[in-house]
Amino acid sequence: MTCDPDKILEAAFFPVALTTVYMKTGYAPESGDDKIHTFHKLKRFKAIQSQDTPGKVTFAIVSPSYRLVTNEQAYNMGRSLFGKVFENIGEKDLQPMNLIMPKTRSYCHLDLMHQAYNVSVFPGDNWIPFLRITNSYNRSYALGFTMGFCRGICSNGIIFSEKSVKFKYTHSRAAQNAQNDFVFKRDSLVQMEKSFIDNLKNLHKVRFPRPLIWPLVCKVFEIRPPGGSPGGKNFKGFYAVKSHIFELSNRYFRELGDNCYAVLNILTDYASRPDGLYSSSVQTHSLQRKSGIWARGFLQEVTKPAFSFESYLDEYIDLPARLK
Numbered sequence: 001m002t003c004d005p006d007k008i009l010e011a012a013f014f015p016v017a018l019t020t021v022y023m024k025t026g027y028a029p030e031s032g033d034d035k036i037h038t039f040h041k042l043k044r045f046k047a048i049q050s051q052d053t054p055g056k057v058t059f060a061i062v063s064p065s066y067r068l069v070t071n072e073q074a075y076n077m078g079r080s081l082f083g084k085v086f087e088n089i090g091e092k093d094l095q096p097m098n099l100i101m102p103k104t105r106s107y108c109h110l111d112l113m114h115q116a117y118n119v120s121v122f123p124g125d126n127w128i129p130f131l132r133i134t135n136s137y138n139r140s141y142a143l144g145f146t147m148g149f150c151r152g153i154c155s156n157g158i159i160f161s162e163k164s165v166k167f168k169y170t171h172s173r174a175a176q177n178a179q180n181d182f183v184f185k186r187d188s189l190v191q192m193e194k195s196f197i198d199n200l201k202n203l204h205k206v207r208f209p210r211p212l213i214w215p216l217v218c219k220v221f222e223i224r225p226p227g228g229s230p231g232g233k234n235f236k237g238f239y240a241v242k243s244h245i246f247e248l249s250n251r252y253f254r255e256l257g258d259n260c261y262a263v264l265n266i267l268t269d270y271a272s273r274p275d276g277l278y279s280s281s282v283q284t285h286s287l288q289r290k291s292g293i294w295a296r297g298f299l300q301e302v303t304k305p306a307f308s309f310e311s312y313l314d315e316y317i318d319l320p321a322r323l324k
Contacts, residue, residue: 008096012071012108015051016137021061048137050105059106059137069143071108071135078112078133081145085189086114093117097130097150098157102282107136109285111148111157119149119193121200126152129189132159132285147189148288149196156268157284160196160292202299204261212309213249213266214242215316220267220294221287225319240276260298267291 048059048068069077079094086093093116101108110133118126127149134144148159217223226238248266256262271287301312310317 005096008099008110009072009075011101012075012099012110014071014105016059016068016070017049017051018046018062018066018068019049019056021045021047057104060139062139069135071110074133074135074143075110075112078110078131078145082112082114082131086117097155100281100284104138106138107134107141109134111150113150118152119197121197122204127196127200128152129193130157134285147192148292151265151268155272156265157272157288158264158268158292158295159285159289160192160199160295199295199299200261200264203264203295204256204259206260206299206302208258208260208263209309210249210253210258212313212317213263214245215313215319216263216309217245217267217270218319219313219316220290221270222290237276241270242276244275245270260302264291264295267294 044064045061046064046066047061050057050059075096082094093114095113095115096110097113098111099108100110111130112133113128113130115128118128120126128151130148130150132144132146132148134141134146136142146159148157150157223238223241226235245266248269252262252265252269256265268288268291271284271291274281274283274287298312301307
């Protein structure tokens with residue numbers, strides 16, 4: 001993960017190409033003991049390969065219908081889509097703010113932020129919308145564009161509502177027409193923004209018992225105590241997460257009060273900068289999605305007459321509330 005715009009684009013825009021695929025068919029008769037392989041060209045397949053390393057890493061083998069969309073093309077498409085959502089947008093207003101990409105570079109999530117657009121939730125507490133551009137070369141993700149929000153004070157990110165504004169395309173001819181489909185969804189941002197603000201304000205109204213923060217975090221992020229030796233690597237990662245969550249809890253409950261808006265900030269802060277079990281930044285996308293899913297689902301649960309945190313947390317309630 002990086003926040004430098006120039007470094008983000010430099011890292012994401014490495015060269016890739018569709019190349020010819022060959023299959024080994026045997027050995028050349030004249031090769032003797034050297035056993036020189038013979039190859040047959042496969043006409044119906046291509047390889048997606050990086051072009052900036054001597055080894056030319058192969059990400060996937062694809063069929064003739066596949067259309068390669070590079071990260072740079074996806075980024076330019078995202079800028080065009082974002083511009084259609086926000087009127088009178090300037091070139092300097094859109095900046096890449098974050099890159100989530102594994103060491104293999106097989107996929108990436110690239111966040112494009114609108115620098116001049118703030119969603120005011122509480123006085124002095126603004127959230128900024130961003131567009132997450134998702135692309136992959138190993139076919140693990142379809143080309144997609146998802147709207148999210150980032151808290152301006154501390155850069156806590158959340159994928160709030162994938163259902164209202166989400167565009168996914170396979171790497172095919174359909175991917176080239178993403179802009180046309182996006183035009184008809186323009187009003188979705190207004191609806192999502194209103195829903196987002198309402199949700200945050202409603203979370204602020206719900207009092208939260210501090211001792212239950214660790215069980216709740218484990219429920220949201222699906223964390224369970226690891227097996228094996230208590231002194232093993234997995235246990236160290238488990239307690240590293242736990243320690244980090246308690247540090248964030250002390251900070252946000254003190255700053256925002258004992259309420260579920262503080263809980264959301266604990267979740268999104270950890271999701272944006274994970275450690276311990278989730279030490280790799282490639283987990284950020286999944287954790288930010290889970291934070292958004294919790295924010296929406298919890299408010300539906302808490303309004304039920306029979307709601308209690310004990311029943312809501314279910315088996316997670318037995319997780320110890322304090323660090324040992």
